[in-house]
Amino acid sequence: MAEVVLITGTPGSGKTLKLVSMMAKDPMFQPDENGISRKVFTNIKGLKLSHIPVSSKLKEQSASTDEKLSFHDVYDWIEKPENHGSILIIDEAQDVWPARSPGAKVPPNVEWLNTHRHLGVDIFVLTQNPKYLDLNLRGLVKKHWHIAANKLGMRTLLEWKYCANNPITQAKDAFASIYKLDDSVYDLYDSAEVHTENKTKRSKWVYVLPLALVLAPIFLFVSYKMLKQNYSADREVPGLEQAASDPAAAGVPDTVGSYANGGNLTPEMFVPTLAEKPESKPIYNGVRQVKAFERVAACIDGGKSGCACYTDQATKIREIPEALCREYAHEGLPFDPYREQRQTADSRPAEAPPEERPQILALDGQPRQNIAYSNDAPVLAQ
Structure with a gap:
């Protein structure tokens, strides 16, 4: 692969935890068919997975020694054949590749990044904001993950195929997915982010x-x-x-009719028998x-x-x-014996075709009722 992957997010978002989860489960960190694993150089504190510790603080160690390596002269020791094809993981990468002014000279450890692909080296860079990093490094990023809180109070993982200099305004261009912290790897490293457990407030x-x-x-x-x-x-x-x-x-009962035909209305007829039920007035007894x-x-x-x-x-x-x-x-509810059974189409009685009624045309042009038809004949209910 030999590419630069950038992971950003505010403190407590889980960016270091994501990297440790990859180290524990991603195939690129597992042994190959010959049982050989790629070397991992990193500055993650208290990491309990297989790795080679490297210093990233310039004031603490500006150059490598026989006892411990430094990322500030990575361009030197990474050239050794036994380190080809390795993986570099730099947490708080702004300590190694800080942002430079446009006219400043390009440092050796930045210039080396242009040729890292020839050595088969994959680089994972972690920081809070892309603007904290050297512009040359940002231009080499092939994958950018940003972890942020969403409106539902959960975490969203945004992904670009380049470095998004402003993840907030460029979120609309990212591939978004829900990100859940992998609590199975909490004990594999020491992190203030995990121990303080910076929880996000969940939306209602x-x-x-x-x-x-x-x-x-x-x-x-x-x-x-x-x-x-x-x-x-x-x-x-x-x-x-x-x-x-x-x-x-x-x-x-024709209660209303009886009033109209001479029945006298009394005040008691307008007093509900149940105070909270106006429909219980006696005057409504005939229609209720x-x-x-x-x-x-x-x-x-x-x-x-x-x-x-x-x-x-x-x-x-x-x-x-x-x-x-x-x-x-x-x-579930019990059987309801009071519910009306639905009538199927097959059980419906067939409707009789309309009866033809012959008519007699009178001289005045008006049709007259056939003498065989009686107005007193019963009408069938529909």
Whole structure:
């Protein structure tokens, strides 16, 4: 591969943890078919995986010694044949390749980066912001990962095939995915980021969305039942009109008619028998009819309100105990003997074709009723 990979993110975002997770699991860090692993030179503190420690602080060690190597003269010791094909991992890389002014001389350890591919060396560079690094190094980046918090309170991994100098404004051009910290490698290195556990505050939508996904089908079902009920009520309007015009034929007491025909209204007729139910006024006794009853349509267990059951009108049923509600929610509702069975197309009676009624044309041009047809003949119900 022999390329430069840049990983950026604020302190606590998990950029070093991502690299350690790669060292533990990525095939490029594992032994080949001959059992030989690539050398790993890094300055990650307390790393318990196989590696060669290297200093990155200029004030602590500006050049390599027999006891310990330094990244500041990497161009020298990396040229040795036994180090070809190795992997360099530099945490806080601004200590090794800091940003330079445009007119400054190019240092040897920066100039060497132009030829690192010939040695088969892969370089992983970690820093908080790309602008902290040397411009020449940024120009050699072939893959850039940036870890940032998103609006849901989780972490997002942004990826470019080049160095994004401003990851925030260039996020729209990145390939984005959810990034989860690999807690299985916490003990493989020492990091202030992990130990302080800089947690991001999660948005309330993280909890609201799953609940909404659960409740949405239930409310759709209840809405469908309500629409179906309203449609059925609309089709029954002719019957109601008949009841209004002829209460006796509809089996409804003609209470209103009795008032109109001389019955006297009294104040008691306008006093509800149940204070909270205005429809319980005695004057409505002749027209008030029960059209439905409280049938359990759905039970929901969860949330701050606990378990609750609802009717097909989306009203809460308060009489059902919580234990029975939970049983319904987890094991399903019992058989409903009051629900009307749907009529299939095969069981519907075939409609008789319309009867042909011959007509007699009179001399005045108007059709007259055939004498074989009687106006008193019964009409078939549709």
